[in-house]
Amino acid sequence: MEPTIQTIKEAHSRIKSYIHKTPVLTCKTFDQLINAELFFKCENFQKVGAFKMRGAANAVFSLTEEEAQKGVASHSSGNHAAALALAAHHRGIKAYIVMPKNSPKIKKDAVAGYGAEIILCDSTLSAREAGLDEVVQKTGATFIHPYNDYHVIAGQGTAALELCNEVNNLDVLITPVGGGGLLSGTLIAAQSLLSDASVFAGEPFLADDAWQSVQTGNIVPPKPPITVADGLRTALGNKTFPIIKNYVQEIIRVSEEEIVSAMHLIWERMKIVIEPSAAVPFAAVLSRKELFINKRVGIILSGGNVDLLKLPWL
Amino acid sequence: MEPTIQTIKEAHSRIKSYIHKTPVLTCKTFDQLINAELFFKCENFQKVGAFKMRGAANAVFSLTEEEAQKGVASHSSGNHAAALALAAHHRGIKAYIVMPKNSPKIKKDAVAGYGAEIILCDSTLSAREAGLDEVVQKTGATFIHPYNDYHVIAGQGTAALELCNEVNNLDVLITPVGGGGLLSGTLIAAQSLLSDASVFAGEPFLADDAWQSVQTGNIVPPKPPITVADGLRTALGNKTFPIIKNYVQEIIRVSEEEIVSAMHLIWERMKIVIEPSAAVPFAAVLSRKELFINKRVGIILSGGNVDLLKLPWL
Numbered sequence: 001m002e003p004t005i006q007t008i009k010e011a012h013s014r015i016k017s018y019i020h021k022t023p024v025l026t027c028k029t030f031d032q033l034i035n036a037e038l039f040f041k042c043e044n045f046q047k048v049g050a051f052k053m054r055g056a057a058n059a060v061f062s063l064t065e066e067e068a069q070k071g072v073a074s075h076s077s078g079n080h081a082a083a084l085a086l087a088a089h090h091r092g093i094k095a096y097i098v099m100p101k102n103s104p105k106i107k108k109d110a111v112a113g114y115g116a117e118i119i120l121c122d123s124t125l126s127a128r129e130a131g132l133d134e135v136v137q138k139t140g141a142t143f144i145h146p147y148n149d150y151h152v153i154a155g156q157g158t159a160a161l162e163l164c165n166e167v168n169n170l171d172v173l174i175t176p177v178g179g180g181g182l183l184s185g186t187l188i189a190a191q192s193l194l195s196d197a198s199v200f201a202g203e204p205f206l207a208d209d210a211w212q213s214v215q216t217g218n219i220v221p222p223k224p225p226i227t228v229a230d231g232l233r234t235a236l237g238n239k240t241f242p243i244i245k246n247y248v249q250e251i252i253r254v255s256e257e258e259i260v261s262a263m264h265l266i267w268e269r270m271k272i273v274i275e276p277s278a279a280v281p282f283a284a285v286l287s288r289k290e291l292f293i294n295k296r297v298g299i300i301l302s303g304g305n306v307d308l309l310k311l312p313w314l
Numbered sequence: 315m316e317p318t319i320q321t322i323k324e325a326h327s328r329i330k331s332y333i334h335k336t337p338v339l340t341c342k343t344f345d346q347l348i349n350a351e352l353f354f355k356c357e358n359f360q361k362v363g364a365f366k367m368r369g370a371a372n373a374v375f376s377l378t379e380e381e382a383q384k385g386v387a388s389h390s391s392g393n394h395a396a397a398l399a400l401a402a403h404h405r406g407i408k409a410y411i412v413m414p415k416n417s418p419k420i421k422k423d424a425v426a427g428y429g430a431e432i433i434l435c436d437s438t439l440s441a442r443e444a445g446l447d448e449v450v451q452k453t454g455a456t457f458i459h460p461y462n463d464y465h466v467i468a469g470q471g472t473a474a475l476e477l478c479n480e481v482n483n484l485d486v487l488i489t490p491v492g493g494g495g496l497l498s499g500t501l502i503a504a505q506s507l508l509s510d511a512s513v514f515a516g517e518p519f520l521a522d523d524a525w526q527s528v529q530t531g532n533i534v535p536p537k538p539p540i541t542v543a544d545g546l547r548t549a550l551g552n553k554t555f556p557i558i559k560n561y562v563q564e565i566i567r568v569s570e571e572e573i574v575s576a577m578h579l580i581w582e583r584m585k586i587v588i589e590p591s592a593a594v595p596f597a598a599v600l601s602r603k604e605l606f607i608n609k610r611v612g613i614i615l616s617g618g619n620v621d622l623l624k625l626p627w628l
Contacts, residue, residue, distance in 0.1 A: 023337060025359075044585045045339075264622060271358045271587040271618035304585035308578060309628065 002243065003150055005192035008157035008185065015057040015155060018090050022046050022159075024166050027270050034285060036292045039170065041163040044274045044304025048082040048110075050231075051159050051182055051302050052146070056083035058155030059144045060091050068093045070140035075121075075128040077103040078231065079303055080146035085116035096141055098131040104307075147181030148237025157185025163298045164193040171295040174281040176302055177201040177210045177251060178232035180240030186300065187247040200291070201244075201251045202284030204229045204259060210236055211251040214244065228256055228312045231277030231303065250291075252284035259283050260312045266301075276312060278302040316557065317468035319506035322475055322499065325468040329371040332404050336360050336473075338480050341584050348599060350606045353484065355477040358588045358618025362396040362424075364545075365473050365496055365616050366460070370397035372469030373458045374405050382407050384454035389435075389442040391417040392545065393617055394460035399430035410455050412445040418621075461495030462551025471499025477612045478507040485609040488595040490616055491515040491524045491565060492546035494554030500614065501561040514605070515558075515565045516598030518543050518573060524550055525565040528558065542570055542626045545591035545617065564605075566598035573597050574626045580615075590626060592616040 003011075025040045043051040060072055071094030074084050081097045088095035095116040099108060100123035112118055121131035136143055145152065159182070160173055173190055177183045183201050190199045203210050206227040212220040213236050222235040236244065254262075263279035266272060278301045285292050285299065317325075339354045357365035374386055385408030388398050395411045402409035409430035413422060414437035426432055435445035450457055459466065473496070474487055487504055491497045497515050504513045517524050520541040526534040527550050536549040550558065568576075577593035580586065592615045599606050599613065 049585060267587055267622055271363060273581055273585040273587060308581055308625070311622070311625075313622065314628070 001150065003154035003157060003185065003188050005189060007154045008161055008189050011058040011151070011154040012158040012161055014061050015054060015158065018047070018057045018087065019053055020046055021162055024163060025270060025272070029269050034289050034292055036294060037296045038285070039163065039167045039296070039298050040270070041159055041298060041300045042272065043159055044272060044278060044301050046303070048079060048086055049303055049305040050079035050083065051156055051300070052079040052083040053086065054158050055147070055152035055155035055181055056080060056144065057087040057090070059149060059151040060084070060087040060093070062151045063142060067142050070142065071096060072144050073098070073132060073135050073139070073141040074144050074146065075099070075132045076146055077107050079305060081107070082110045082114065084144055085111045085114035088116065089114045094141070096135045096139060098128055098135060100128065145237070147179035147234070148239045150239060152181050153184045153188070153240065155185070156182045157189045159300055160186040160189035160193065160298070163300070164189065167296070167298060169296055170194055170298045171196065172198040172200060172292065173298040173300070174200040174202060174284060175300045176229070176232055176277050176280040177203050177244070178277065179234040180210065180236045180244050182300065182302060183248065184240045184243040187243055191247065197247070198249045199247065200249050200284065202280035203251050203253050204232055204280060205253045205255055207232050208253050210244065211253055213241060214248065214251060217245070229259055229277040229280050231275065232280065252288050254280060254283040254287055258287055262286055264313050273304045273306060274301050275303045275306040278304065315464065317464055317471060317499065317502050319503060321468045322471040322503050325372040325465070326472040326475055328375050329368060329469060329472065332361070332371045332401065333367055334360055335476055338477060339584060339586070343583050348603050348606055350608060351610045352599070353477065353481045353610070353612045354584070355473055355612060355614045356586065357473055358586060358592060358615050360617070362393060362400055363617055363619040364393035364397065365470055365614070366393040366397040367400065368472050369461070369466035369469035369495055370394060370458065371401040371404070373463060373465040374398070374401040374407070376465045377456060381456050384456065385410060386458050387412070387446060387449050387453070387455040388458050388460065389413070389446045390460055391421055393619060395421070396424045396428065398458055399425045399428035402430065403428045408455070410449045410453060412442055412449060414442065459551070461493030461548070462553045464553060466495050467498045467502070467553065469499070470496045471503045473614055474500040474503035474507065474612070477614070478503065481610070481612060483610055484508055484612045485510065486512040486514060486606065487612040487614070488514040488516060488598060489614045490543070490546055490591050490594040491517050491558070492591065493548040494524060494550045494558050496614065496616060497562065498554045498557040501557055505561065511561070512563050513561065514563050514598065516594035517565050517567050518546060518594060519567045519569055521546050522567050524558065525567055527555060528562065528565060531559070543573055543591040543594050545589065546594065566602050568594060568597040568601055572601055576600055578627050587618045587620060588615050589617050589620045592618065
């Protein structure tokens with residue numbers, strides 16, 4: 001059943017001892033630049049370095065005891081894999097993560113470090129799905145999708161819940177959009193928590209399948225994975241798309257240059273490490289200042305996992 | 315007169331509306347690594363990106379009205395210059411900053427952006443001192459030394475004051491040491507605020523003049539400016555040295571590799587941007603774990619101004 005503000009509040013009670021209540025930072029220079037009040041919800045400081053911990057924890061702790069005993073599974077090489085592994089560790093159950101053989105060692109180590117069992121496969125999507133099917137059949141583990149899952153969506157909505165509880169009278173919220181888990185959860189939260197429920201999203205032009213989906217009314221498949229915002233290369237799902245289509249104010253598209261420039265500005269001025277995907281909403285605010293003037297704007301910085309040897313401005 | 319805890323508390327009241335009360339962050343991974351509880355006081359989030367704002371603000375707001383009307387002056391191309399410029403701006407007075415012609419444009423722009431008047435000179439120390447003498451003679455401005463000044467020392471001590479007010483029962487504090495302003499202020503604060511008043515400092519082997527000064531009992535001149543920790547290349551002053559000699563527990567020296575590795579670890583795990591000098595105390599804790607086991611350790615992260623194009627691990 002589609003989450004509600006009540007579901008999100010329940011999710012928050014369920015997961016709050018497994019997540020960080022991340023800080024909200026402000027930056028006077030940016031406020032002056034936009035002529036607005038910006039409040040940055042720092043999910044880069046979240047466990048495993050990304051908001052994904054919220055959704056994974058809610059999914060894992062929503063399982064029945066019987067389901068839980070068989071473990072959880074997913075195929076991912078990104079933040080969701082690490083988050084699911086850590087959430088399963090907290091519940092004391094097994095996590096099976098199907099990962100491409102060519103995944104960076106640092107990502108395999110992170111997942112293995114939380115005690116998950118890694119199943120290596122070829123790097124095609126079909127090989128990953130086959131690997132996942134096999135492990136689920138063999139173990140009876142529950143597949144936890146990275147975003148197309150109502151428990152995951154409700155969990156991601158807790159970031160907006162915390163932000164609105166901490167900062168009064170926000171006018172708008174803005175998040176990135178990839179598969180749409182964070183955006184969907186934020187939209188549902190905002191229906192109850194913001195007076196005019198105005199939620200924007202930022203998306204790279206090079207991965208604007210969500211924008212196209214909203215324009216056309218149908219889920220558009222993902223584009224070739226070339227944007228620097230590597231967390232946003234996935235398509236919407238059939239659970240996230242209807243929520244987004246119904247409620248999103250506008251999806252603002254930004255260029256690669258705008259993403260890299262916004263990321264650099266945040267590192268330079270706010271002194272925090274964020275990943276390219278996390279810079280997309282701020283890039284959107286910078287590119288469409290007129291929408292945000294004199295408003296109180298909540299910006300969700302989605303994560304901080306970046307290869308410090310390969311910074312995009314170098 | 316040498317500052318006391320009372321002077322530091324007065325400094326805090328004087329400057330608190332011009333500085334950020336910076337957050338204290340923790341990192342479970344690091345606690346497990348050291349087997350201690352570490353509390354990082356994030357002066358990288360301070361105004362102008364460094365603790366230097368505290369000392370500069372206290373010096374500027376301690377001037378009499380008559381002194382203030384003639385302005386303040388210093389020669390610096392670093393964080394003190396920006397801090398002095400901003401503090402003077404807050405008081406509505408002039409700041410004259412003597413800077414080498416070859417200073418990076420970004421540093422000149424920062425100082426000019428706060429409304430200071432920049433006097434360019436050759437890059438030798440003698441040219442900088444001559445330039446400063448000239449501007450002081452011409453304008454009657456008060457020279458604010460970056461560290462060898464009791465108002466500056468008291469101001470820097472407010473970081474430890476805030477940290478000890480926020481985190482109960484700290485066992486030890488550790489700061490970097492360059493000219494000794496931050497360390498001196500911290501030592502004075504710790505005499506009253508920590509039960510065993512145990513304060514360490516970290517210093518690069520390649521700039522270990524403070525360590526040598528404490529060993530020999532005399533101020534040793536600065537070493538060639540080659541350490542990556544560019545904020546720590548200065549020698550102690552005749553106001554900071556006696557305080558350090560009397561009270562410091564130990565100055566722990568670290569290699570360049572240890573500094574860069576500690577800096578990288580903090581970026582990677584804590585998701586915050588710190589400058590090389592700010593990594594020195596954590597490098598010291600990592601290299602001498604046995605001193606800190608089972609202790610509650612306050613670490614002052616001194617600043618976050620770093621050229622994002624020239625990261626030391628690249």
